[in-house]
Amino acid sequence: MESGQDLLTVGGIGKYFNLTQGIFSRMLNGERILKAVDRISFRINKGRTLGLVGESGCGKSTVARLITRLIKPTFGNVIFKDVDLLGLTEKEMLSMRKHIQMIFQDPYSSLNPRKVIEKIVGLPLEIHFQMRGKDRRQRVIEVLQLVGMGADHMDRYPHEFSGGQRQRLAIARSLTLNPDLIVCDEPVSALDVSIQAQILNLFRKLQDELGLTYLFISHDLGVVEHISNEVAVMYAGRIVEYSSTAEIFSSALHPYTQSLISARFGDRNERQRYSMKGEIVSPINPPKGCRLQRRCPFRSEQCIDNEPELREISGGHFVACFNPLV
């Protein structure tokens, strides 16, 4: 596949959790549906980085798990290299996993503490190619070197390494099979600032050298702005804004996006002007209309009855809002 073509196209994907428990509960309170992800669509071109940003509970980690089929979606499709992942059998999906890998947030729980590094990083090779022994060790050394580590780390255990080093090991593991797409779920959030910078540089270097594509999930706007080509902003299971990184951070159109940017980068006046009152809405049985209606300073009548859909306002800039900031 050439650079610039769609590597991943997610179409209207959703995940609903039914929380209703027991007959009485159902009779008294009705169905309680948690709409964690509610009709999300986006695409990523080969060699690019899409940043997915949002606050806790917005559904971004669930999106990561839906794409990699760690959780089964309630509806929608995930087209990867022209194949709908959701239509594959378990066996076919296993084979696909050579091309889509994932890196998690917590470097302390994503590596098996009871295995040595060579086994952890080499496990994908064992699963997919039944590779063992000298061949596997050779490949493991190769990927360790890619992430700035080496052969002398192979026979040690995870607890012997710092958080930053463990994250490098997790990245090495994800590279073993030469994937096309890496889904990164808050990969630097648990790291100190100076180590974050090292790991972000590593992500960049690997993308340049190996032509990787990233879905980069984070709540940290500074990191997202630095590493992404395009950005999608999520709130309560929906994408509320999508555009190039430069556009989003210089001229955000959705009030929620602007509130996040002002909260992180703005001075006191700017923060007060755009801040959303109150707290994040519960995704359980969300109200009719826009999910931000109770918090948004720009709310109007329309927002109460109707849910805004993602619309292209200007070239490549999409917003789901009846009162975008212009």
Added chain:
Amino acid sequence: MDDILLTVDNLVTEFSLKKGVLRAVDGISFDVKKAETFGIVGESGSGKSVTALSILRLNPSPLARTTGKILFEGEDLLQKTEAEMRDIRGRKISMIFQEPMTSLNPALTVERQICETIRLHQRLGKKEAQEKAIEMLSLVGIPSPRERLMSYPHEFSGGMRQRVMIAIALSCNPSLLLADEPTTALDVSTQSQFLDLLSELIDRLKMSLVYITHDLYVTSQICKNVGVMYASNFIERSSTSELFRNPLHPYTQGLMKSIPNRKNKKKFLDPIKGVVCSLLAPPTGCKFHPRCPSAIEKCSQVAPRLVEIEPGHHVSCHLFH
């Protein structure tokens, strides 16, 4: 020096471990005036949390040994008895912590937790304590405080729980508040609401604040003065505006370069190479020298001291003296 509330003088805290003695705080000194905010900035393992716990003498003893002077309202806290410290904690000096779910007792209502502090220090009756608790919840911006008083921590969101923590901490009107990374577990918009609330409260109540964080940006929002900690020492200490205007120590500069610069966008960041040294076996001389791009020979031999280079601006680095 009437308006200085807290003077920390050459504070040293050591832990006796099986592997050896770990010196988590290695001679920290700073002053906080009344109604002033002081920030302690550092990465994990720098010793910043232990510093705060040392002020309140909350480190586990006898594992931990603290020496030096901690002068609060003119009296040395390290000379006080445990009973005297119990009287001070929660009443004169309060603390809020990073993880609101684990610092609030999940099995007790908010009412129990706020009133416990109030009744312990103020000898109010049950009803009066409850009224005071409602007042505090209202002060920190909890909607419908009377109805929420009997709620449990899990019935609040993270941001709200953090506000409850502030309510508990401020319920006896302390003159000094220690805040240990209180916003790390919060979302960015909740974080900024929280910081605005904290600023407003310390203004209104004329309270002093020691704010511990790893986030440089946050110190610029809320702290008048700041000390940067690295591996148990202050390597730089000045007013916050001065630190951002003219960071002197290579570590401070390295920290600032590690954060993506919005105005000067670069593809690759300029991180500090390597990792923090082990405090059980620190390098000779300056603890930062193995990672320092400007290290000279002296740095591996002699440990630098914190010296005032410009008025109010202290640096611990051989490049400057």
